[in-house]
Amino acid sequence: MTTTDVYKYKTKPLDCWQWGKELRLEAYQELVSGHEQGKLMILGCAATPYGILAGLGDFVFLAGEPYGASVAADPPFSIPCMETFEAKGYSRDMCGYMRNFLGSMYLDKYYFTGGSFPKFDFAWSVRHCPAGHPKWHEIVSDYQGIPMNYIDDESMLAEGGDHQHRIDYIAGQYLDTIEWMEKVTGRKYDDEKGIQAMRNYFRNEALWGEICLLNGAIPAPLDIKSMFALMPISMLRRHEEVATQFLTTLRDEMKDRIASGIAAVPTERYRMCMLTPPPWSFLKVFRYLENFGVVFVGTYVYLINSGEVKFLYEEDKVVPATVPEERSGWPEMKTREDLCRTIARWRYEHPFQSHLDTRKKEYIIMYNHWKANAYLLLLNRGCVPMTTNMYDFQRDMQAHGIPVSMFEGNFADCRDIDETGVLDRLEAFLEGQGITKLVETV
Amino acid sequence: MIAAGVDMGAHSIKVVIADGDKVLARSIAPTGFEPVEAAEKALADAVNQAGIKREDIQKIVATGAGRKSLPFADTSVTEVTADARGTTHLHPSVRTIIDIGAEEARGIAADEQGKVADFAKNDKCAAGSGAFVESMARALEIKVPEMIELSLKSTKDAPINATCAVFAESEVVSLIHSKIEKADIAHAVHDAIASRVSSMVRRLSIQNDVALIGGVANNAAIVDVMKKHLGTDIIVPENAQYVSALGAALSAAA
Numbered sequence: 001m002t003t004t005d006v007y008k009y010k011t012k013p014l015d016c017w018q019w020g021k022e023l024r025l026e027a028y029q030e031l032v033s034g035h036e037q038g039k040l041m042i043l044g045c046a047a048t049p050y051g052i053l054a055g056l057g058d059f060v061f062l063a064g065e066p067y068g069a070s071v072a073a074d075p076p077f078s079i080p081c082m083e084t085f086e087a088k089g090y091s092r093d094m095c096g097y098m099r100n101f102l103g104s105m106y107l108d109k110y111y112f113t114g115g116s117f118p119k120f121d122f123a124w125s126v127r128h129c130p131a132g133h134p135k136w137h138e139i140v141s142d143y144q145g146i147p148m149n150y151i152d153d154e155s156m157l158a159e160g161g162d163h164q165h166r167i168d169y170i171a172g173q174y175l176d177t178i179e180w181m182e183k184v185t186g187r188k189y190d191d192e193k194g195i196q197a198m199r200n201y202f203r204n205e206a207l208w209g210e211i212c213l214l215n216g217a218i219p220a221p222l223d224i225k226s227m228f229a230l231m232p233i234s235m236l237r238r239h240e241e242v243a244t245q246f247l248t249t250l251r252d253e254m255k256d257r258i259a260s261g262i263a264a265v266p267t268e269r270y271r272m273c274m275l276t277p278p279p280w281s282f283l284k285v286f287r288y289l290e291n292f293g294v295v296f297v298g299t300y301v302y303l304i305n306s307g308e309v310k311f312l313y314e315e316d317k318v319v320p321a322t323v324p325e326e327r328s329g330w331p332e333m334k335t336r337e338d339l340c341r342t343i344a345r346w347r348y349e350h351p352f353q354s355h356l357d358t359r360k361k362e363y364i365i366m367y368n369h370w371k372a373n374a375y376l377l378l379l380n381r382g383c384v385p386m387t388t389n390m391y392d393f394q395r396d397m398q399a400h401g402i403p404v405s406m407f408e409g410n411f412a413d414c415r416d417i418d419e420t421g422v423l424d425r426l427e428a429f430l431e432g433q434g435i436t437k438l439v440e441t442v
Numbered sequence: 443m444i445a446a447g448v449d450m451g452a453h454s455i456k457v458v459i460a461d462g463d464k465v466l467a468r469s470i471a472p473t474g475f476e477p478v479e480a481a482e483k484a485l486a487d488a489v490n491q492a493g494i495k496r497e498d499i500q501k502i503v504a505t506g507a508g509r510k511s512l513p514f515a516d517t518s519v520t521e522v523t524a525d526a527r528g529t530t531h532l533h534p535s536v537r538t539i540i541d542i543g544a545e546e547a548r549g550i551a552a553d554e555q556g557k558v559a560d561f562a563k564n565d566k567c568a569a570g571s572g573a574f575v576e577s578m579a580r581a582l583e584i585k586v587p588e589m590i591e592l593s594l595k596s597t598k599d600a601p602i603n604a605t606c607a608v609f610a611e612s613e614v615v616s617l618i619h620s621k622i623e624k625a626d627i628a629h630a631v632h633d634a635i636a637s638r639v640s641s642m643v644r645r646l647s648i649q650n651d652v653a654l655i656g657g658v659a660n661n662a663a664i665v666d667v668m669k670k671h672l673g674t675d676i677i678v679p680e681n682a683q684y685v686s687a688l689g690a691a692l693s694a695a696a
Contacts, residue, residue: 391645398560425563428520432558 006293006438009219009263016249020230023246027236032112034060040185041118043140044125045133047305047352049343051201051239053124055178055194056187062118064136065128066235068097071104071111072280072412081107082413096382096412098136105140122184123148124177126347147184149177153347167344174340191336197239198339202308202323202346207247208234209307210320214254215297216369219263220271221254224296225286226264228278235306269293270435272405273372275300275363275393276386279422281414288423292430293438297370300363301386304351311351311362318365356389360396367402374403374433376426382410405429444494445501447524447690448481448515450508453544453572453657455481457488458687459499462695463531467491468684477508485514501694505686507545519693521686522550522561528689529653530556532679537649540668540676541686542639542658544572549643562645567606570638572658574607578631581614582624586661589628593663596629598622610634632663640671653677655685 014020035041040059044050050061071078081103086092088106090099104110110117123137123146134150141148153170178189208231215222230250237243256262270293277299279285286296303309308321324330324342333339347353354362367375375397380387394404407425410416430436444466449456451473459467469487471480489496504515505524512518519527521541529539530552539550547570551560564570579589600622602610610631617627635658652674658664659682669676679685 394645404560424520428522428558428561431520431523432561 007266009261009266009268011263011266014222014226014250014253016246016253017226019246020233020250023237023242024230024232027232028112030060031062031118032110034058035118040121040187043120043123043137045128045137046235047128048125049198049201049347051197052174052178052194052339052343053181054197054239055189055191056181056185057190057193061236062120063235064101064133065097066232067104067111068095068100068412069277069280071100072096072414073283074111075281075414077104077109077111078281078412078414081109082415092413093381093384095133095136096380096410098133099382100412102136102139105143119144120146122146122181124150124181126151127153147180149180151177153344163348167341167348170344170348171337171341174343175336178336178340189336191339194336195333195339198343199323199325199333200241200244201238202325204234204238204240204243204247205306205308206321206323207244207251209303209309211247211251211254212298212303212307213309213318213320213369214251214258216371217258218271218371219261219265219268220295220297221257221262221264223264223286223290224274224278224298225283227298227302228283231302231306238306263295265290265293265295267293267438268295270374270430270433271295271297271370271372272374272376273298273300273367273370274376274378276378276380276383277301277411279378279409279411279414279417281412282409282417282419282422285419285422285426289426289430291437292435294430294435296376297372298366300366303366308350311354311365313358313361313365316361316365316368318362318369360393363393363397364400364402367397372402374405374429377404377406378411379406379408380411381408381416382412403429403433443500443695444498445503445691445694446485446488446499447687447692447694448485448502448504448506448509448512449521449524449684449687449690450477450481450504450506450512451543451657451686452507452546454683455484455506455508456684456687457481457484458684458691459488459492459494460688460691463692465688466494468681468687470683473508478512481512482514503690503694505690517694519690522548522558522563523693524686524689525655526550526552526558526689527556527692528685528687529655529679531688531692532685533651533653533677535651536653536677538643538646538652540639540643540652540654541656542571542635542654542664543656547571547639547642547656549639549646551646551649560646562642564638564642570635570642572656574610574635575631575658575661575664577607577611578614578628581611582618582627584624584628589631590661590663592625593628593632594666596623596625598626599633600626600630602630602634629663629667632661633667636664636667636671640668643672648672648674650674651677653679655679655682657683659683 046063046065053059082099084106085099085103105117108117310321407422444461447458457469467488469484471484502515504512504518509518525541541548547564549562579586659678
């Protein structure tokens, strides 16, 4: 095999990479200094439609899961956090993100500065996952003595029944929450600011989803590590216009890369995708596998969390989402009631809420869309809900003829990852697929 | 083509020298703390046995846990590939391969060409491996061969409930103090291993024929309980412990 055979595609860094890094850095700097500048500092979860908070004025939103992931990626900081949390009597099999976050709080060490852990003005979120992330926020609320509220939207996951009744119930809670926020902050809510921020939020979710879908091209214009590096812009700045500008630029640049055949991984010959977040302390696994010509084209969870797409189940297709105001039958948001009802309905119909049986169809649709060769599944000790049904998914995928590799680990606890064992297992899987290390064959 | 397959196992190093698909020699050496030296010795023994010179070997293929640390190997294949290759060469009808080694157990689904279709491995757990048998033999203060013999004479079930080899040892001590017969305890240990391994292998949709290889395949008690757990007959190839090394040698031609 010659060098030309191995390096099949041309490659170059993203033109907008530097801009992306600056926007990401600004987001983290806000988390450090925003509160001191008089901005509200609010704790929530990553799936919270936090754009609604813009109606209260300037704010900084710390989502617990991305913070937990940032800590998890740094074992020397992470391990003392988790040990502190466990020493409080909490179980080691609880949410990995939560253990890193709460440990950091109990240690009074803020990851982004090394200084004191911030005190929030209040905590507010939606039901994020069966792991009960609002319960985590309740611990913070008790510990810091701050107000806490939460949107009860468990009903979203039920199939069948009265959809309109559910949407009314959820919309009513958002309205109540705005009144509650005014009370706890002493600020008057500006409906127009909240509406505009959520318009940006919806737009940026749709853009991120579209960007993820563009990785269905061969060769893939972006690799998963680069996507993770840029995802904080969509995850943390979803309500901002500058995020729209950046994500639009990124999307357009990806289209140019596709038209010019520019690859993220010039040796691409085998494409894999995931369902879950990666093991954050072991991201080098993706770079290691590039030595085999393997490119990871995406992960389902971040397609529909910080992103949105539309699944056309009857056609086995997936397409970019439209924003709510562009959807047939959805009213323009003019009032607070419109805002709350739109958010409630949007979340209700979001793929994030899909039933497990529907998810199975979505995984197959995504696999085909991404033109993947295999799925990599993580049996995640750090997230019980994410691991539930994983063997079921594996069997279902294999029944569809999809090769599946699975490894046990933890997305947020480096102590639960046998790095050598994982690489060995992946090598064995790839060998069975006829994929060996490229370096040895050139 | 004369090739050597070196299985760098956790407990022992196995070498097979083959000329095409004809086995010329087999040898084994304890891995110990100097695996490379042990591998050199095992290879030298095999070369001697085969009546050839070291230079006659055109390719050396390593496999096993220590395969990447063998400096004189020309290339390596994973144990999964080696197991599938070796087993289906000896028994082409086999579609499910179970390899129980000293530290690890694997289940492999192979297709008609001997290629790996799927596999499962135990993860950071010695409870389904040879190490567990040895550990329990020590707890019973007998040697492993005696434990196997006793196990086959067992008349009563004495289940071991712990899912961990360490906790199981405590449980065995409790059974001894409860005056449970050694034969029944020995059988319970083997049954626990078979249960764990079978549970892992069932993730693969077991297809006949089923083969058991690796060092623990020489344990007749394990073979007996595995058959019961899987509900099917099990082929144990001759020289089961060397199948992975054979597979590595055969892959030299690929």
